[in-house]
Amino acid sequence: MRNLGPAPMTTEIETVRTVADLRARVSAWRARGGSLAMVPTMGAIHEGHMSLVRQAKGLAGHVVASIFVNPLQFGPSEDFEAYPRGEARDAALLAEAGADLLFAPGAGEMYPEGFATTVHVADITEGLCGASRPDHFDGVATVVAKLLLQCGPDVAIFGEKDYQQLLVIKRLVRDLNIPVKIVGGAIVREPDGLALSSRNAYLSAEERETAPLLYATIQQAAHALAAGHATEHALESARAALEAAGFRVDYLEARDPETLARLSGSVATARILVAAFLGKTRLIDNVPVPPRA
Numbered sequence: 001m002r003n004l005g006p007a008p009m010t011t012e013i014e015t016v017r018t019v020a021d022l023r024a025r026v027s028a029w030r031a032r033g034g035s036l037a038m039v040p041t042m043g044a045i046h047e048g049h050m051s052l053v054r055q056a057k058g059l060a061g062h063v064v065a066s067i068f069v070n071p072l073q074f075g076p077s078e079d080f081e082a083y084p085r086g087e088a089r090d091a092a093l094l095a096e097a098g099a100d101l102l103f104a105p106g107a108g109e110m111y112p113e114g115f116a117t118t119v120h121v122a123d124i125t126e127g128l129c130g131a132s133r134p135d136h137f138d139g140v141a142t143v144v145a146k147l148l149l150q151c152g153p154d155v156a157i158f159g160e161k162d163y164q165q166l167l168v169i170k171r172l173v174r175d176l177n178i179p180v181k182i183v184g185g186a187i188v189r190e191p192d193g194l195a196l197s198s199r200n201a202y203l204s205a206e207e208r209e210t211a212p213l214l215y216a217t218i219q220q221a222a223h224a225l226a227a228g229h230a231t232e233h234a235l236e237s238a239r240a241a242l243e244a245a246g247f248r249v250d251y252l253e254a255r256d257p258e259t260l261a262r263l264s265g266s267v268a269t270a271r272i273l274v275a276a277f278l279g280k281t282r283l284i285d286n287v288p289v290p291p292r293a
């Protein structure tokens with residue numbers, strides 16, 4: 001695994017580990033009339049997470065970032081144990097981006113003995129990542145519902161990188177009347193186009209060379225759709241290009257950007273979503289149609 005890089009040396013952030021301490025801190029801000037934004041993460045902080053914190057800072061007076069590697073959203077053969085962890089480095093980067101407080105609960109605080117509740121969002125969780133990662137979105141919906149209720153922010157920011165997740169969370173909040181505005185953050189990419197992801201650290205040097213083709217290929221498909229080509233043809237070419245480069249495609253689809261309904265033929269607006277393995281590493285990405293660049 002590649003190194004996540006050195007921690008910055010200067011910044012510090014207050015860290016709380018219990019819901020009671022989080023609420024005490026939030027209540028004190030609220031008493032002074034302050035607004036609050038939340039940025040949930042699983043740590044292994046990179047520029048993508050930091051951009052969400054900066055965005056949050058522009059939307060509210062105080063920003064709470066959370067780090068919790070949520071066991072409920074990993075399948076039995078997935079990378080829960082191997083997921084990169086390094087709280088000191090993460091805390092420094094979150095502080096540098098402008099977070100005011102870090103909420104980093106342990107598993108016992110989030111799921112104490114006897115925990116028995118699951119939040120299930122239907123429809124929008126079916127297909128795409130929901131098809132290849134059964135129970136994943138139940139884990140996400142359950143932990144995000146808890147985090148939002150624990151913290152009570154005015155606004156919470158989630159990256160478009162996990163596009164289906166963002167829509168699942170919007171639906172969750174709407175359906176359960178959780179009083180928070182969900183805002184999407186743009187995908188931050190490496191200069192070569194690869195979307196930043198904590199899982200990029202798993203790529204070998206050779207796989208890392210190939211990885212930017214994922215974005216380049218779906219971007220090309222987005223241009224083809226915008227030019228009036230049928231989705232079936234554009235996606236077929238894209239799939240062939242990815243397989244020729246050594247990707248194992250999990251899914252590659254054009255969906256309605258709001259409902260994720262399947263699309264076919266020629267379309268004016270869509271979201272192209274892809275998940276593909278390079279070796280053992282599963283990468284996801286997505287782009288809008290019409291394309292932004």
Ligand code: AMP
Pocket residue numbers: 040041042043047048049051052157158159160161162185186187188189195196197198
């Ligand atoms: P994670 O720590 O992977 O659970 O991600 C925490 C939040 O950061 C989620 O809302 C992700 O969608 C978001 N995120 C992850 N990677 C990126 C990226 N490259 N650009 C923007 N947001 C991202």
